Amino acid sequence: MSAQTLTVEQVWEWLEQIPDPEIPVISIVDLGVVRDVTLQDDKVKVVITPTYSGCPAMREIAESITSELAGRGVRQLSLETRIAPAWTTDWMSDTGKSKLEAYGIAAPQAKGEPKRCPQCKSTAVEKISQFGSTPCKAQWRCLDCLEPFEYFKCI
Amino acid sequence: MTTSDPYLFEFLLRQGDNPLVLGHRTSEWCGHAPALEEDIALANTALDLIGQTQLWLGYAAEVEGQGRSNNDLAYLRDVYDFRNVLMLEVPNEDFARTMLRQFLFDAFQVPWLTELQSSSDQRVSDIAVKSLKEALYHFERSADTVVALGDGTEVSHEHMQTALNYLWPYSGELFGTDDTDKAIEERGIAPLPSSVREAWNVTVSTTLAAATLTAPDDPFAHSGGRTGKRHTEHLGHMLATMQILQRSHPGAQW
Ligand SMILES: [Zn+2]
Numbered sequence: 001m002s003a004q005t006l007t008v009e010q011v012w013e014w015l016e017q018i019p020d021p022e023i024p025v026i027s028i029v030d031l032g033v034v035r036d037v038t039l040q041d042d043k044v045k046v047v048i049t050p051t052y053s054g055c056p057a058m059r060e061i062a063e064s065i066t067s068e069l070a071g072r073g074v075r076q077l078s079l080e081t082r083i084a085p086a087w088t089t090d091w092m093s094d095t096g097k098s099k100l101e102a103y104g105i106a107a108p109q110a111k112g113e114p115k116r117c118p119q120c121k122s123t124a125v126e127k128i129s130q131f132g133s134t135p136c137k138a139q140w141r142c143l144d145c146l147e148p149f150e151y152f153k154c155i
Numbered sequence: 156m157t158t159s160d161p162y163l164f165e166f167l168l169r170q171g172d173n174p175l176v177l178g179h180r181t182s183e184w185c186g187h188a189p190a191l192e193e194d195i196a197l198a199n200t201a202l203d204l205i206g207q208t209q210l211w212l213g214y215a216a217e218v219e220g221q222g223r224s225n226n227d228l229a230y231l232r233d234v235y236d237f238r239n240v241l242m243l244e245v246p247n248e249d250f251a252r253t254m255l256r257q258f259l260f261d262a263f264q265v266p267w268l269t270e271l272q273s274s275s276d277q278r279v280s281d282i283a284v285k286s287l288k289e290a291l292y293h294f295e296r297s298a299d300t301v302v303a304l305g306d307g308t309e310v311s312h313e314h315m316q317t318a319l320n321y322l323w324p325y326s327g328e329l330f331g332t333d334d335t336d337k338a339i340e341e342r343g344i345a346p347l348p349s350s351v352r353e354a355w356n357v358t359v360s361t362t363l364a365a366a367t368l369t370a371p372d373d374p375f376a377h378s379g380g381r382t383g384k385r386h387t388e389h390l391g392h393m394l395a396t397m398q399i400l401q402r403s404h405p406g407a408q409w
Contacts, residue, residue, distance in 0.1 A: 083285045134199075
């Protein structure tokens with residue numbers, strides 16, 4: 001890839017191919033952790049932000065970006081981690097939210113609780129625990145189909 | 156000390172060592188909690204706290220300017236270099252003490268980090284904004300659990316009251332004032348910790364009343380942790396476990 005044809009849009013497209021290491025059905029772009037992409041000559045700068053301050057996936061995300069872009073011929077990459085403005089679930093794309101639900105994880109809601117069961121779509125749901133298998137999820141249960149499910153916490 | 160800004164460095168160590176020490180204590184529950192959901196919740200809470208520590212100690216290391224990293228500060232300092240309050244280093248003892256301690260700390264962190272959001276220091280403000288979201292989430296759970304166990308069975312109530320009697324004399328240290336606090340306040344980096352005491356009192360007394368628990372009527376407060384003057388004998392034992400890998404294999408990486 002020559003420097004002339006590289007565009008910011010192209011880099012965003014490549015980044016959209018990178019799955020979130022903890023919830024691989026959505027990309028790191030859908031999740032909203034990629035905050036900015038800039039180009040200076042053939043040097044690419046990518047800014048990322050952690051979901052939770054202790055998010056253990058950040059290192060893997062950084063490594064995936066580095067290897068993905070290197071594989072696409074990007075020779076010079078600078079990766080910056082920024083904590084402000086702080087990540088919020090509002091940054092998750094609508095595509096990301098529907099992919100989550102199709103995968104069985106209820107999408108974050110401003111109200112702080114899931115809208116419906118991702119399996120049978122019933123709205124009769126109850127909280128099991130505020131925390132789940134990763135820092136970004138809580139555990140809920142459907143009162144109709146009785147299946148437990150994960151809910152992406154809203155922050 | 157040759158650090159150019161010793162007050163800011165000291166202040167940042169205090170901000171970072173509290174979540175570091177509590178985060179480690181909380182992580183000791185991993186695989187041992189009374190129920191799977193609690194185990195997961197405690198491990199995730201610990202993870203948030205360690206994440207906050209990385210931010211605070213990362214900034215502390217930069218301010219110190221001696222080439223140390225946040226990892227060096229966490230794993231290679233000795234007991235008397237730690238600046239956490241004593242309440243956070245005493246052993247977990249049982250689930251009651253663990254949750255009550257988390258609650259007493261969360262009830263402080265929420266108003267405290269809220270204040271720090273408007274710090275004159277942009278980095279302090281950024282870290283506070285990020286940490287506050289997590290502190291609010293922790294507070295919701297710890298306050299609920301304190302009420303559920305305090306106003307629960309006879310046995311759970313007794314465990315909670317015992318925990319409260321034990322922890323209460325340690326809670327006052329959160330609001331200490333010394334030269335560092337005054338210098339930091341003058342620069343608009345943070346208010347005096349004592350300024351959030353009233354908010355803490357209201358939250359704590361409301362929750363304890365709902366939990367049918369009674370705080371001891373004694374103003375005595377242990378101190379010495381946040382100044383590093385006198386830690387309990389427990390911190391050394393805790394650090395022996397927490398730091399062994401870096402002490403035995405300096406510079407080891409995952
Ligand atoms: Zn259902």
